[in-house]
Amino acid sequence: MQDVHASRRGLLQFLAASPLFARSAVAEGLRSTDPMAWAPRELEKLIDDPSRAIDVFDFEPVMKQNVPPAHFGYMATGVDDEVTLRANRESFRKFALRPRRLVDVSKVDMRADILGVSYESPIVIAPTGSNRAFHPDGEISVAKAARTGNHLQILSTVATTSIEDAIAARGAPIWFQLYTTQRLEIGERLVRRAEAAGAPVIALTLDVRSSAKWATFARLRRTDTRECGTCHGVNQYLARKPNFAGIDLTGVTGTVVTNLTWDSIKRLRDIVKGKFVLKGILDVEDAQRAADAGIDAIIVSNHGGRVEDGVSATIDVLPEIVEAVGGRMPILIDGGFRRGSDIAKALALGARAVCIGRPYLWGLGAFGQAGVERVLAIMRAELRVAMQQVGAPSLKDLTPAMVRRTSA
Numbered sequence: 001m002q003d004v005h006a007s008r009r010g011l012l013q014f015l016a017a018s019p020l021f022a023r024s025a026v027a028e029g030l031r032s033t034d035p036m037a038w039a040p041r042e043l044e045k046l047i048d049d050p051s052r053a054i055d056v057f058d059f060e061p062v063m064k065q066n067v068p069p070a071h072f073g074y075m076a077t078g079v080d081d082e083v084t085l086r087a088n089r090e091s092f093r094k095f096a097l098r099p100r101r102l103v104d105v106s107k108v109d110m111r112a113d114i115l116g117v118s119y120e121s122p123i124v125i126a127p128t129g130s131n132r133a134f135h136p137d138g139e140i141s142v143a144k145a146a147r148t149g150n151h152l153q154i155l156s157t158v159a160t161t162s163i164e165d166a167i168a169a170r171g172a173p174i175w176f177q178l179y180t181t182q183r184l185e186i187g188e189r190l191v192r193r194a195e196a197a198g199a200p201v202i203a204l205t206l207d208v209r210s211s212a213k214w215a216t217f218a219r220l221r222r223t224d225t226r227e228c229g230t231c232h233g234v235n236q237y238l239a240r241k242p243n244f245a246g247i248d249l250t251g252v253t254g255t256v257v258t259n260l261t262w263d264s265i266k267r268l269r270d271i272v273k274g275k276f277v278l279k280g281i282l283d284v285e286d287a288q289r290a291a292d293a294g295i296d297a298i299i300v301s302n303h304g305g306r307v308e309d310g311v312s313a314t315i316d317v318l319p320e321i322v323e324a325v326g327g328r329m330p331i332l333i334d335g336g337f338r339r340g341s342d343i344a345k346a347l348a349l350g351a352r353a354v355c356i357g358r359p360y361l362w363g364l365g366a367f368g369q370a371g372v373e374r375v376l377a378i379m380r381a382e383l384r385v386a387m388q389q390v391g392a393p394s395l396k397d398l399t400p401a402m403v404r405r406t407s408a
C-alpha cells in the first residue's frame, strides 16, 4: 500500500514539474477548479475510527486497506465498461430537489411503513452475499447494526450466515432474498426454511441470468497473492453457504438462473405463505405484470451494475414504473444511493423505501459492526437534513412536485 502511494506521489510530482502538464492542467481546469477544491479527500489520510467519518465515502478506502484484494474486487466490481455502475450515481444529478420554504420542519418523522411493518427510516439493507469475506462476523455484524438503527435487513441466499442466526442477531424478522438455482424445487426448500425461521417476506432476485464479465474483480484477484483454496475449501460454492445446509445440490453450481419465467412466479406465489417480492425490475411492463400476478412489492434494481452493463440507472426508470404501477403495490429501489439527498429524490418520486448495498459493506470491511452502524447513522442524518431543507416533515410530504428533472 505504502509503495503504491509512494510511486503515485512520485508520478504526480514528476507530472507537476512538467511544463506540458502545467499547460494542459490549466487548460483542463484541474489546477484551478471553480469553486476551488480546498479540501479534497486524501487517500493517504484514512480515518482510524468510525466517528471520524464525514460521509460514507470515508469508509471505502479503509475497507480496501483491510480486506484481501480479491474480496474488495468482488464488492466493487461492475460489468464490462461499468457504465451502469457509474450511471447509478451520475443520474441523481438529472433530478434537482425543489425546496418549499415556510414549512415547519422542527420535527422530522422518517418512519416508514414497509409491507405492514413500521421502521424508523426508509433505509433498507440490501442483500449481499458472503459478508464474512469482509469481516469475520459478516452478516451477524450487519444484523446487529440493523438492530441498533431499526433498519429492515434483507439476507442473501448466499450469505455466510444462516437465516436463523441472522434473525437471532437482528432480534426481529428479516426478509430472505431468494436465488432458486436452476432447480426450482431447491428454491422451494429455501422458501420453506426461511419461512420456518420467521422470515415474513421472500424477495426473489430475477436478474442473475449469466456469468457477466467482472473485469475489476478479475484484475484485482490477480494481484492477490494468497491461495484462494486455503479458505474456500474444496466444496462447491453453494455447498459452503449455510442456507443450503441439508439440501441436495445435485446438478446446480451457482446463483445464475436461466430458466425462470412467469410460470415459475405463479408456482412460487402459491408456495410462499408470506409476502412475495420481486427484485431486479427495470421495465414498466414487468412491473405491471408483477402487480397483476399478486406480487406484494417490487425492487427496482440493476443489481448495483453487477449483472449487465448498458442498462438504465434505476433512478431514471423509477418515475415511469411508479406511474405504471399506479399505487397497486409499494416500490422499493436500489443502486448508487450514497447521500441523503439521493434517498429523498427517490422517495419524492414515489419509492416507498431505498436499499443500500456497497456503503454498509465499506463500513463492515473498515470497522465491523461499528462501521456499519456509523454508515447507517450518516445516511439517516443526511436524509433528515434533506427532508428539512426540502420542507418535508414526514415521508408522505415528499411529493413528485419536490423533484424537477434537469437536463444535466
Ligand SMILES: Cc1cc2nc3c(=O)[nH]c(=O)nc-3n(C[C@H](O)[C@H](O)[C@H](O)COP(=O)(O)O)c2cc1C
Pocket: 074, 075, 076, 088, 126, 127, 128, 129, 156, 157, 158, 177, 205, 279, 301, 302, 303, 304, 305, 306, 334, 335, 336, 337, 355, 356, 357, 358, 359
Ligand atoms: C458484494 C455484493 C454482493 C451482492 N449479492 C447479492 C445477492 O446475493 N443477492 C441479491 O439479490 N443482490 C446482491 N447484490 C446486489 C444488492 O442487493 C443491490 O442490488 C446493490 O448492491 C445496490 O447497489 P449499490 O451497491 O450501489 O447500493 C450484491 C451487491 C454487492 C455489492
